[in-house]
Amino acid sequence: MNMAWKEIKKSKAKFVIVGSIIFLISFLTFIISGLANGLSQDNSALVKGMPQGHFYMNSDANDTYNISKIDSEQQAKTLSLYPDAFALSIQMGFVNDENDKQHGVAFVAATESDLFPTVQPGEIVLNSDVQEDGIKLNTKLTNDQYSGQLSVVDFAEEQKFSHADVAFIHEQNYKEMYRTNSLQMIFIPGEEEPVIEGMVSFSNSAFLNTIASYKAEQMTLNMIIWFLIAISGLLFAIFFYMMNVQKIGLYGILKAIGVKTSTLFRMMWAQMIFVTVIALIISISASQLFNAVAPAGMPFHLTIGATIMLSILFLIIGFIGATISGIQIKKVEPLQAIQQGEM
Secondary structure, eight states: OHHHHHHHHHHHHHHHHHHHHHHHHHHHHHHHHHHHHHHHHHHHHHHHSSOEEEEEEEETTHHHGGGOOOOOHHHHHHHHTTTTTTEEEEEEEEOOOOOOOEEEEEEEEEEOOOSSOOOOOTTEEEEGGGGGTTTTTOOOOTTOSSSOOEEEEEEEOOOEEETTTEEEEEEEHHHTTTTOOSSEEEESSOOOOOTTTTTEEEHHHHHHSSSTTTTHHHHHHHHHHHHHHHHHHHHHHHHHHHHHHTTTHHHHHHTTOOOOOOHHHHHHHHHHHHHHHHHHHHHHHHHHHHHHSSSSOOOOOOOHHHHHHHHHHHHHHHHHHHHTTTTTHHHOOOOHHHHHHOO
């Protein structure tokens, strides 16, 4: 450890450069992770706020929730067998406010359930974000497919679906809007996955993948995150390889006087940990500051858990990269290294 610290003080510029690069890569990774989590929440907060269970769609719907239809007899039978179950529908649409301004929403209608707000015919409960657009309690809203008005009776917190604010309405109003006599799905809470004839089931996570934009969006952002983590490992491997090449002669002399190969590896690992931890502390502080000052409309959500997980990954990848580059230390022969390098 003493040798590692002496070398860091002797070659400050080299370690500052690699530390700066690790800071930039890790900071960018934290920001993209926060955006990925934020977009995930913006796309699926409604589903993520529900307990673990299973969504059931009609088997003819081809895993597409918005074209699924549940037969009324089958719905009644299923709900009677499973008291906690309920039927629901989700459809994208819009409402017009009193100034005839249009607002895109995700309409949600359901049979009686403790998981969703209770609404009566002619009432609507909206995600609280719509208040920024001037919608208040008792505001009268309209829809081109609905003959009456919808009165805002309450606001719900963090209810988003497919990047739209959720609007809870009564199933009677939903059926009039979409000219249908049936709801789309049945949700049964719990780990048990009963088999229902003519229907296919989806866990909460599997159902999220039926949302058109969710899977592609998350896959793209997560691929970028893993790519950045891989770059950091490659950076460590190249940096320590170049450092080791320059110190072949030194390693030869140290081995000649009895310093073990394991001691040289520990020195390299100590330098890697020191540089990475300092860079991560700075990047975590910067990303948390960004999280605090990010605009309210930006879907950015960086959790402490995600930050810790990514930090551990950076340390592991850095350790692997440094270790691979240090394999040449093991192969160093004292006499040959002294002849090839300089102290």
